[in-house]
Amino acid sequence: VFQKRFESFTTEHERRWTLAGQVVCLLLCACALDRVLAQIRYSVPEELEHGAFVGNIAEDLGLDVAKLSSRRFRIVSGAKKQYLEVNLENGILFVNEKIDREELCEQSPGCFLHLQVVIENPLELYRVEVEILDVNDNAPSFPWSEFNLEITESAAPGSRFPLESAQDLDVGSNSLRSYLLSANQHFVLDIQTRNDGSKFAELVLQSPLDREQQKTHEMVLTAVDGGSPLRSGTAQIKVTVLDANDNVPVFDRSVYRVSLVENAPRGTLVLKLNATDLDEGANGEITYSFSGHAPLKVRELFSVDSHSGEIRVKGIVDYEKASVYELYVQAKDKGPSAVAVHCKVLVDILDVNDNAPEVILTSVSTPVQEDAPPGTVIAVVSVMDRDSGENGAVDCQIPGNVPFQLHSSFKNYYTLVTSEFLDRESVSEYNITLTARDLGSPPLSTRKTILVQVSDINDNPPRFIQPSYTVYVTENNAPGASICSVTAFDPDSNQNAYLSYSILEGQIQGMPVSTYVSINSDNGNIYALRSFDYEQLRNFQIRIQAQDAGFPPLSSNVTVSVFVLDQNDNAPVILSPLSRNGTVATEMVPRSVDAGYLVAKITALDADAGQNSRLSYQMLQATDPGLFSVALYTGEIRTIRRFVDKDAIRQRLVILDNGQPPLSATVSIILSVVDSVPESLSDFGDLSLSPQPPSNLALYLIVSLSTVSLIFLVAIIVLAAVKCYKDRDSLGGYALSSLGTACCSFEPEPPADVFKKSNLNLKISTGAKVPTNCVEVNSNPGNLSQAYCYKVCLTPESSKSDFMFLKPCSPGTPRNNTAKGADNLVLSSQSRCSSVNNGATTPNEVKQHSSSVLNINLLVEFVSYRIFMKNDALKGIKKKKNSNRCRTPACSQSYLQDFFWEYIKDGKFCINSPELQLRMQTHGSF
Incomplete structure (x- = not known):
């Protein structure tokens, strides 16, 4: 009988297995077509060794195996162990650690490993579901090896006696499928199925028992699973026949259903059972307990009070583990041959929000x-x-x-x-x-x-902390010294924020800027490569570039303006009066002059600027402080009293600038005191200071001393008056022509005999770029054997804006211009003073010229007498001069100088030089 039942069970099992296999195949096909959901499914049996093949995941997902590593192919699982892994070289999904389905999913019908496949560049996500197939690795087993049953002999045929259920950890077809009972005469086995599909057996009494014939009955109960090969477990059943107890307990209901909130505390009352027995005494006292086939998990979670029938919570009830529990409770009396009756209690677990996401x-x-x-x-x-x-x-x-x-x-x-x-x-x-x-x-x-x-990209150019830089550097700085520092910042990071500084190409006074300054490419410190000279270079600009190290590099520029500050590094240079040796000058002074007489005018120049070029004149070691006075800022030396014989003829002056510390220059003046000054000297002023042979001067003194008489003086005055009269009558006319827009040109055309005694070529230059206006005088008087070239500049401190004349020898000037018959006076805007540097005469230029000085008064006197003699205004001037009896050079010079400025101011003489006009305005001439 056992063999037949086993064969029948096997045939049924094979039929069910074939049907289950077809269902699995259909599910796999459906998953393979579910590409839209980006999900694939594999099936793998449990208990496979490491390295067992699961599937070619790269091929199934359509991925390039060669790019799995570069795209960071990886799988992510929520399981505690990494059961599966992917070989990145071939894309095969394999078993990494042996899988125990019973440990992973307990007895759940389906057991799945949910994997997420993550691929980057670009980011892709696939869902992989691996079903863990159960293998028949667990045989059914009973909680006890022997079951003892006590059945009263009065038990009616058909009475049922539940047996302890066998436990099989496998699921599906490998789980417990049936029970078999060994052959006997009184009992048969009835197999029941729970709601969850599990099986349990009940022993059914088939024929009445007779205790007198047989007190005990022994049978073998076999539990069989549906795996291949089949596995089974056995237990011994020992039935003891008891004496009769007529009534059995009866439950109110055969099935009870209650609800219980999960996580209910221990001791919570679930249900109170009630069973009654019509017997009296011990045969009517009822005890409650779990039936023998109640699962072990139920016994761990719940308890039954044997006296009251109360079912209470014993363990932790978790909805997430089970949503419903089946409890089988039996009740029997305490009488002999007590018969147990059974009921089923269904406990529904209510979910509470006890799990955070x-x-x-x-x-x-x-x-x-x-x-x-x-x-x-x-x-x-x-x-x-x-x-x-x-x-x-x-x-x-x-x-x-x-x-x-x-x-x-x-x-x-x-x-x-x-x-x-x-x-x-x-x-x-x-x-x-x-x-x-x-x-x-x-x-x-x-x-x-x-x-x-x-992460950073190079999207920000460097930015300087200032829109521009202004630097002041004192001249004569040390080469290699830092003059300033520029700073830029870049809000980027790492290489994109690393800055290097450089100087953009350019030129300063025709030289590359790199010959003047350099820059530290790391910190932006700018260094001077040479010592700057304020008189040569007063300011310049450089362009600094800051560039980052990003790709592509970004840069920005800033302008640095460098201004050179003046230092008092140039001593004053004396322009007039100068002698041949450059240190001692000689001035002739009439003995009979009164106080206030202009003895000489010291003119000096300082190449520095500002206060460093402001000059002051002082007498140095004056032998008689009461003899002369020196104008502090103009350098005019005037007498305080009349001369006496014991007065010193040598006076020494010092010229100081206003720098710190001040620099100075000294000049010595030898005064030649004479009894009278010839009219010719009155006319030509300082021409007597021009280089003359010593013999002419001695002869002049001898003649003057020997002919000191009133007759000789009257004769000289008469001759001078006759000479002036002839000059006025013989001057033919003037031609006034315009030379561009610069000035006017006077071309006098007097008869040739007017200038028989002297030939003079005078040129006034008013160059637009020259701060001092120059006058060149080429003179060849009849009684001089040398040609002269005078250059004149306005003095900065003169209150009367006197002209000064340096006298170099001009080899290009012919000694005799008598062929023209008359000299020319030309005012030009095209000529400029030579060797002018930054608006000042350099010491080299001063040394180039000779020491002879011609005062502006000589020019004025010459122009007044030689050129404008025909003018009506001069007639009144000449009469006024004669009436005032001006005979000394100083008197004549001062008077004619005032007339000359008055003549220019009235617009009768055109001078358009901006510099000359500025000088005139500064000193109050206009």
């Missing part, structure tokens, strides 16, 4: 470049909640003040993407708090912080 970061792409376009995927997040219903529904959110958005891709999966362009210079990293909150009451939440770092 779980957040799993499947993939995080960080850092992200700041120029990543909106929509760039930063992270993939999966969430789950073990609760059910509203308690298991999860909503994810991130703060709204970050440039990111959270998108729901498919069930329980979210992608974190950028919502706008990032700016690393504003925010270099973000700590994004992701909050997952379920919909339970009260809701539970979980927070997960995602760190997103922003």
Whole structure:
């Protein structure tokens, strides 16, 4: 009988297995077609060794095996162990650790490993579901090897006696399928099925028992599973026949159904059972207990009070492990041959929101470049909640003040993407708090912080801290010294913020800028390569470039203006009066002059600027302080009293500038005191100071001393008057012509005999770029054997704006110009003073000229007498001169000088030189 039943069971098992295999194949085909959901499914038996083949995941997903490593192919599982792994060389999914289905999923009907496949560049996500197939590795087993049953002899045929259930850890076809009972005369086996599909056996009395014939009955109970090969377990059943007890307990209901909230505390009352027995005494006292086939897990969670029938919570009830429990309780009296009756209690577990959502970061792409376009995927997040219903529904959110958005891709999966362009210079990293909150009451939440770092790109050029730089450097600086430093900053980072400084190409006074300054490329310090000279270079500009080390590099420029400050490094240079040797000058002074007589005018020049060029004149070691006075700023030497014989003829003066410390120059003047001055000298002023042979001067003195008489003086005056009269009558006319827009040119055309005694070529130059106006006088008087060339400049401190004349020898000037018959006076804007540097005469120029000086009064006197004699204004002037009896050179010079300025001021003489006009305005001439 056992063999036949076994063969019948095997045939039925094979039929069911074939049907299950067809269902699995259909599921696999459906999963293979589900490419839209990006999900594939594999099946693998449990208990496979390491390296067992599961599937070619790269081929099934259509991926290039060669790019798996570069795209960072990886699988993510929520399991505690890494059961499966992928070989990146061939894309095969293999078993990494032996899988025990019973340990992983206990006795759940389906057991799956949910994997997420993550691939980057670009980011892709696939879902892989691996079903763990059960193998028949566990045989059914009974909790006890022997069951003892006590059955009264009065038990009626058909009475049922539940037996302890066998336990098989396998599931599906490998789980417990049936029970078999060894052959006997009184009992048969009835197999029952629970709601969850599990089997249990009941022993059914087939024929009445007779204790007098047989007190005990022994049988073998066999539990068989449906695996291949079949596995089974056995237990001994020993039935003891008891004496009769007429009544058995009776439950109110055969099936009870109650609800219990999960996580109910221990001792919570679930249900109170009630059974009654019509017998009296011990035969009517009822005890309650779990039936023999109650599962062990139920016994661990619940307890039954044997006296009251109360079912209470004993362990931790978790809805997530089981939503309903079946409890089988028996009741029997205490009488002899007591018969147990059974009932079923169904306990429905109510879910409570006791599980917070779980957040799993499947993939995080960080850092992200700041120029990543909106929509760039930063992270993939999966969430789950073990609760059910509203308690298991999860909503994810991130703060709204970050440039990111959270998108729901498919069930329980979210992608974190950028919502706008990032700016690393504003925010270099973000700590994004992701909050997952379920919909339970009260809701539970979980927070997960995602760190997103922003990588830099070279999107910011360097910026200087100042729009321009102005540097003041004192001249005569030390070469190699730092003159300033420029600083730029770059808000980028790393190489993109590393700056190097350079000087852009340019020229300063025709020379490359690199010959003047250099720069430290690391810190922006600028160094002078030479010593600057204020008199040569007063200011210049350089362009500095700051460039970062990014790719491509970015740069910006700034202008540095360098101003050279003057130092008092030039001593005053004496322009007049100068003698032949350059240190001693001789001045003739009439003995009979009164106080206030202009003895000489010292003119000096300082090449420096500002206060360093402001000059003052002082008498040095005066032998008689009461003899002369020196104008502090004009240098005019005037008499304080009349001369006496004992007065010293040598006076020494010092010229000081206003620098710190002041520099000076000295000049010695030898006074030649004479009894009278010839009229010719009165006319020509300082021509007597021009180099003359010593014999002429001695002869003149001898003649003057020997002919000191009133007759000789009257004769000289008469001759001078006759001479002036002839000159006025013989001057033919003037031709006035314009030379451009610079000035006017006077071309006098007197008869040739007017200038028989002297030939003079006088040129006034008013160059626009020359701060001092120059006058050149080429003179060849009849009684001089040498040609003269005078250059004149306005003195800065003269209150009357006198002209000064330096006298170099001009080899280009002919000694005799008598062929022309008359000299020319020409005013030109094209000629300029030679050797003028920065508006000042250099010491070399001064040394180039000879020591003879011709005062402006000589020029004025010459112009007045030789050229403008025909003018009507001069007639009154000449009469006034004669009436005032001006006979001394100083008197004549002062008078004619005033007339000359008056003549120019009235517009009768055109001088358009801006510099000359400025000098005239400064000294009050206009």
